Amino acid sequence: MHLAEAPEYVRFRAEVREWIETTVPPSIKGWRLGIVTGPGPTPQQMKPLEDALAVKGWLAPLWPKAYGGAEFDAQRLVILEEEMVLAGIPPYRNLNGINMLGPILIRWGTEEQRARFLGPTLRREMLWSQGYSEPGAGSDLASLALRGEVVEGGFVLNGQKIWNSRAHFADYLFLLARTDPQARPRQKGISFLLVDRRSPGIVVRPLITMDGFHHFNQTFFENVFVPRQNLVGPLNEGWTIAKALLGYERLTLHFANPVVIADAIAHVRQAARETGDGLGGVLWDDPGLRRRVARLELDAEAMRQTRLRYLSVLRRGEPPGPATMIFKLYGGELFQRVVELHAQVLGPCGALWDGAPFRHDIVEAGKHDAHIRHLTIGGGTSEIHRNIIAKRILELPDEGRAARA
Ligand SMILES: Cc1cc2nc3c(=O)[nH]c(=O)nc-3n(C[C@H](O)[C@H](O)[C@H](O)COP(=O)(O)OP(=O)(O)OC[C@H]3O[C@@H](n4cnc5c(N)ncnc54)[C@H](O)[C@@H]3O)c2cc1C
Numbered sequence: 001m002h003l004a005e006a007p008e009y010v011r012f013r014a015e016v017r018e019w020i021e022t023t024v025p026p027s028i029k030g031w032r033l034g035i036v037t038g039p040g041p042t043p044q045q046m047k048p049l050e051d052a053l054a055v056k057g058w059l060a061p062l063w064p065k066a067y068g069g070a071e072f073d074a075q076r077l078v079i080l081e082e083e084m085v086l087a088g089i090p091p092y093r094n095l096n097g098i099n100m101l102g103p104i105l106i107r108w109g110t111e112e113q114r115a116r117f118l119g120p121t122l123r124r125e126m127l128w129s130q131g132y133s134e135p136g137a138g139s140d141l142a143s144l145a146l147r148g149e150v151v152e153g154g155f156v157l158n159g160q161k162i163w164n165s166r167a168h169f170a171d172y173l174f175l176l177a178r179t180d181p182q183a184r185p186r187q188k189g190i191s192f193l194l195v196d197r198r199s200p201g202i203v204v205r206p207l208i209t210m211d212g213f214h215h216f217n218q219t220f221f222e223n224v225f226v227p228r229q230n231l232v233g234p235l236n237e238g239w240t241i242a243k244a245l246l247g248y249e250r251l252t253l254h255f256a257n258p259v260v261i262a263d264a265i266a267h268v269r270q271a272a273r274e275t276g277d278g279l280g281g282v283l284w285d286d287p288g289l290r291r292r293v294a295r296l297e298l299d300a301e302a303m304r305q306t307r308l309r310y311l312s313v314l315r316r317g318e319p320p321g322p323a324t325m326i327f328k329l330y331g332g333e334l335f336q337r338v339v340e341l342h343a344q345v346l347g348p349c350g351a352l353w354d355g356a357p358f359r360h361d362i363v364e365a366g367k368h369d370a371h372i373r374h375l376t377i378g379g380g381t382s383e384i385h386r387n388i389i390a391k392r393i394l395e396l397p398d399e400g401r402a403a404r405a
Pocket of ligand 1: 163379387
């Protein structure tokens with residue numbers, strides 16, 4: 001179901017489709033984004049597409065035109081995302097920098113910071129990783145302990161971060177440091193800093209997860225100097241900025257995109273049509289299974305409409321608020337339901353791993369099922385999201401502490 005689009009948006013959708021048709025090389029199209037975890041196109045293959053998008057301003061659709069963006073409204077943003085996904089084009093590189101940090105620098109950065117960081121970020125010459133979590137500060141982010149001692153000309157960092165996605169590829173980290181340990185409440189005394197990953201005293205170590213990927217790292221800081229001009233926003237007031245960035249993160253998460261979820265559902269449908277039921281038919285003959293697939297499709301469409309309604313907030317220039325938590329929570333759990341159904345449809349094949357002599361997507365299914373566990377943890381866990389939605393949106397009484405908001 002697609003609710004009718006106004007003529008200007010119908011024209012825009014046609015423009016995007018034609019652009020994809022004429023500009024995007026076949027090697028970057030046709031990827032099953034919803035279900036397969038395997039290697040996608042290489043950075044070298046992605047570069048011409050990203051460059052072409054940047055020239056059009058479409059690489060950073062929410063940024064102002066003055067900084068190389070497109071100043072899209074919500075509907076255009078969604079149409080662009082949808083058409084990219086429908087064409088099977090994987091997410092571009094540096095989304096941490098473009099989707100998360102970019103809007104922060106545009107709103108809170110100095111003109112000097114915008115000039116120094118936005119251009120190279122958009123050109124993917126400066127890749128970013130997020131340095132929020134610590135071994136003792138995940139859900140309860142405000143208890144973070146990485147010390148940022150204020151010294152002449154800047155800060156000296158000592159401590160550790162963990163779960164830093166793609167930090168081994170990053171040129172810079174945006175991170176939270178405790179610059180005033182005495183400040184109360186704990187949310188005060190935290191500052192938002194931009195840190196050159198190659199600064200002396202930084203060590204990045206890999207963390208390999210159960211799906212076999214090297215996505216995560218732990219990052220150690222020993223007497224790392226960060227110049228004062230890399231402080232974003234006021235000293236000790238980084239918590240507000242940190243929360244706004246989490247809003248952008250939740251809103252632009254690839255897996256929380258209803259069209260990506262719809263692609264995964266289509267894959268389940270296809271697998272059910274191709275898998276025998278042991279009775280001479282295929283699993284798709286089972287009305288119970290078809291009903292479950294229809295339920296998932298309806299849920300994905302409802303999420304798409306709700307997200308579209310909410311995105312219009314960004315158009316008015318407000319940073320995304322706690323409502324973005326609904327999309328991350330709902331999208332993550334919905335995606336997990338889809339992948340679990342996919343594994344059930346494949347039966348014993350759903351437990352296969354690398355190297356098994358079957359079609360790539362089937363072999364990847366077990367791995368994907370393991371991989372997809374992260375959806376309800378990264379960017380804040382489902383439990384924390386429920387706590388905060390209860391408190392901030394539903395205004396229920398606060399019985400405990402829920403932090404990563
Ligand atoms: C794919 C992925 C990418 C990530 N990328 C990054 C990154 O780039 N940079 C970064 O800084 N971090 C990153 N993280 C870390 C992520 O933000 C944390 O894992 C997350 O916030 C949870 O923190 P934790 O792992 O310390 O779990 P904990 O906070 O220790 O939680 C453990 C369990 O206790 C539950 N729990 C905790 N407190 C409460 C409460 N008050 N009420 C109810 N239940 C509670 C949690 O829900 C969870 O089930 C990433 C994580 C994932 C999975």
